[in-house]
Amino acid sequence: MLTAIRHSLRLARAMLILARHDAFGPTEQFTDLPASARQLMGAAKMASRIALRRRDDKGLAAAITELGPSYIKLGQFLATRPDIVGAAHADELASLRDRLPPFSREEALAEIRSGLGAEPDTLFSEFGEPVAAASIAQVHRARTIPRNGEEDKPRDVAVKILRPGIEERFSSDLDSFFFAARLAERVQPAVHRLRPLEAVETLAQSVRLEMDLRMEAAAISEMAANTADDAGFRVPDVDWTRTSRRVLTTEWVEATPLGDIEALKAQGHDLEALADTVMQSFLRHAIRDGFFHADMHQGNLFVDPDGTIVAVDFGIMGRLGLKERRFLAEILWGFTTRNYMRVSEVHFEAGYVPGDQSPAVFAQALRAIGEPLLDRSADEISMARLLGQLFYVTEQFNMHTQPQLLLLQKTMVVVEGVARTLNPRLNMWETAGPVLREWVEHTLGPEGRIHEAAEGAATLGRLVTGLPELLTEAERTTHMLADMAKSGGIRLDATTTEELAAAQARHGWASRLALWIGALALVAIALVELF
Structure with a gap:
């Protein structure tokens, strides 16, 4: 009360x-x-x-x-x-x-002392005032002191520190x-x-992850591994020796903000190429890797002198499972090719639209979305707007909300906006085409089928390897069921149990396995009838 x-x-x-x-x-x-x-x-x-x-x-x-x-x-x-x-x-x-007012430099140093278990002046020769302050943490520029032979020279780093007492504040409000x-x-x-x-x-889960800066460090590390071979995109290095739950230290990015268009022009960067890189990088991360930066606004993107885009601030990340990645790629590809029936089928195959709905009627609704958008000039077409209208229309077909897809769609709105500030005439379909085609060919073509077959064989191998343990568990289950039957619990027909026992004595391990699966199915039916 x-x-x-x-x-x-x-x-x-x-x-x-x-x-x-x-x-x-x-x-x-x-x-x-x-x-x-x-x-x-x-x-x-x-x-x-x-x-x-x-x-x-x-x-x-x-x-x-x-x-x-x-x-x-x-x-x-x-x-x-x-x-x-x-x-x-x-x-x-x-x-x-x-953006919020920063907390003091002294409080930041106290957090470093507590979080890293060392005096700040043994870790950093310089530690500046905050350069950015947000709701959960703020960032300082610092310079490292080489220690234990890990470095041969000092490095400029960005030190991100959680706000004092932020966990308690969030806990109360989330309740x-x-x-x-x-x-x-x-x-x-x-x-x-x-x-x-x-x-x-x-x-709540997102905030819990965001308030453990080791998770952000891990996200940076994971994306670095995913994008190691991607031209034109990279992430900062993590300084793990100066990172803890409340302190994150990364490479200081000395580059031009992506939003500074005039500076980029003056430096001779190809703005249209940068726009393509922003859009294609996001789609690769989402569709190929299933792991994307969910806060890719201009303040979090920089351009190196060589034209490489560097992303920072990995506190908000999005993940897509294989089903969602296939769903996304196939619906975008389906809209591109105006194959609305296939887009409809993908929704039903993914289980997003209930089976009692009509695929043909749903395809008709999809056509009503796609045709007005796709008949526009190329530089007016928005994939984010397309997805937004798609999710809105699916309400009429009792499609349950998919939060991970909505996060993706909202991030795409931001990414499209960033790309179009660099190239207002950006053809979204032409830019996305290579990424979508690569995914479709890799996943749904012969290479993808071979990969699926190999995974299926590996799964079968694991099943065969685990058969002895499975049989042991089956026998344990049998004894448990017998005990329950004696105590008046779940009852199997006496004739059925006698026949199962006799069959077990007559047949080898393969037949026994099939019989025990049948027995467990009978138990499942009994449980359903009981409840």
């Missing part, structure tokens, strides 16, 4: 701040909410009317910034979920800037978010399709 009251008060405070910034918009749009919720929102708007007239920083993004670090992360997450907040709010949240999600599901059954609890859990 007290916990519910505490969460309610926290959420009421948040609502007042949102209302003070006029972040709700007209209350008429919330007609589906319970009457009590509408009344509370109306009261909040009325109470804040005087304060609102005095404010210049109106809007959802401004309100979330005032609410603090946890809500900034929530806002960034909801920017990837237009299905929850609506397209207009998602666009506004996408402009949310994760309130879970409370709100459970409440929403209880009072509004239609909300279930949007999976708010699952959404909050995804946010």
